[in-house]
Amino acid sequence: MKFDYDAQYFNPRDVLECGQVFRFYPYEQGYRVFSADKECYIYSDGVKTVADSEDGDYFYNYFDLARDYGKIIEKAKEFGVKVLDEACDKARGLRLLNQNEEEMIFSFIISQNNNIPRIKGIISRICEGVGQNISNPRGDFYAFPSASALAQKDADYYKSLGAGYRDAFICQTARRIADEGISHLKDLSDCELKRELLSYRGIGPKVADCISLFGFGRRACFPVDTWIEKLYLEDFCGQPADRQKINAYFTHLFGEYSGYIQQYLFYAKRSNL
DNA sequence: CTCCAGGCTTTAG
DNA sequence: CTAAAGCATGGA
Numbered sequence: 001m002k003f004d005y006d007a008q009y010f011n012p013r014d015v016l017e018c019g020q021v022f023r024f025y026p027y028e029q030g031y032r033v034f035s036a037d038k039e040c041y042i043y044s045d046g047v048k049t050v051a052d053s054e055d056g057d058y059f060y061n062y063f064d065l066a067r068d069y070g071k072i073i074e075k076a077k078e079f080g081v082k083v084l085d086e087a088c089d090k091a092r093g094l095r096l097l098n099q100n101e102e103e104m105i106f107s108f109i110i111s112q113n114n115n116i117p118r119i120k121g122i123i124s125r126i127c128e129g130v131g132q133n134i135s136n137p138r139g140d141f142y143a144f145p146s147a148s149a150l151a152q153k154d155a156d157y158y159k160s161l162g163a164g165y166r167d168a169f170i171c172q173t174a175r176r177i178a179d180e181g182i183s184h185l186k187d188l189s190d191c192e193l194k195r196e197l198l199s200y201r202g203i204g205p206k207v208a209d210c211i212s213l214f215g216f217g218r219r220a221c222f223p224v225d226t227w228i229e230k231l232y233l234e235d236f237c238g239q240p241a242d243r244q245k246i247n248a249y250f251t252h253l254f255g256e257y258s259g260y261i262q263q264y265l266f267y268a269k270r271s272n273l
Numbered sequence: 274c275t276c277c278a279g280g281c282t283t284t285a286g
Numbered sequence: 287c288t289a290a291a292g293c294a295t296g297g298a
Contacts, residue, residue: 019279108279115278118296164294169281204281225279242288243280266279 001056009069010049011093012042018094018267020214022107022120023127023144034127035062036100037143039136049093054136064095072260079254083235084261087268096263097214101182103144104215109169109202111210118162125161126150150174169202176200190218205243219259222250228262231269 012031016024023034030043030050040053040062053059060066073088106126111119123144130149131142151174158167185193193216197208209223224232224243232238232246241249254261267273 109281111278112280113278113293114280114295115297118278122295159294162295165292166281166294202281206280210279223279226277227279270279 002050002052003056004048004050005065007044007047007049009093010095012044012049014091014093015095018263019116019270020097020263022123032138034141036103037132037134039141041138061098064098069095075257076261084265087264090273091264091267094263094267096260098217099214101215102147102177104211106170108207108210109173110163110166112207122162129161147174147177151178166202172201190220213259220256222247222258222262227266227270231265
């Protein structure tokens with residue numbers, strides 16, 4: 001199945017390179033993107049962005065295409081914050097993805113105190129080593145492994161894939177999710193979800209916010225990492241403060257738009273658009 | 274060589 | 287309670 005969308009609010013580069021997703025690579029005229037056990041090819045001519053996948057419905061939701069990002073940018077600009085205005089203009093084609101919950105949990109456990117290229121490498125090796133091989137006309141690929149598959153390996157295995165000290169976090173969280181599942185998390189309030197996520201090994205406040213935002217669609221979350229901390233100091237005239245307080249400042253300021261705005265700001269700051 | 278990356282857990286005060 | 291040390295790895 002193939003569908004297209006106004007490229008102004010769906011730019012493959014903005015959507016993929018903004019740091020919310022780790023499984024994609026340049027392919028022909030655009031990118032191949034992977035989520036759970038599914039694959040999609042997206043490319044753009046600057047007017048229309050085309051998505052081609054055997055799981056069209058899944059990726060229609062994945063790319064959040066039912067939502068009007070023109071309106072979101074309009075709302076973002078109503079806050080009258082100059083850096084934000086500029087970020088929205090430069091990253092106009094960005095969209096927040098609706099990603100797989102478990103994949104987000106393990107991906108962002110791996111992301112802590114780490115850089116994006118290395119995160120992508122570790123995740124890629126985990127998929128190759130533990131994930132199921134999926135055949136596809138554009139070329140076979142590996143699915144993101146289930147928690148029970150991840151739980152079969154020990155910490156030394158993940159260290160051998162370059163995960164570093166996060167090896168035990170992956171094992172412990174995999175074992176717990178293999179036992180309990182995660183279906184009980186979906187109905188929790190934002191606050192309850194975060195509290196529950198914090199009880200997993202390797203998940204702290206920032207990682208919990210990323211999982212909530214990208215995996216559970218909780219758009220009122222505002223993850224605070226080193227880049228946002230830098231932004232707070234340099235562009236919001238903030239005084240040095242712990243991340244808890246920076247998070248409170250931004251979520252109170254931006255409310256239900258926090259997640260979108262965080263992503264525009266993060267992307268613009270980090271990639272020097 | 275040191276510093277940093279989508280920080281968290283553990284320990285010290 | 288808050289503050290800081292310790293943690294694996296690879297690139298700048």
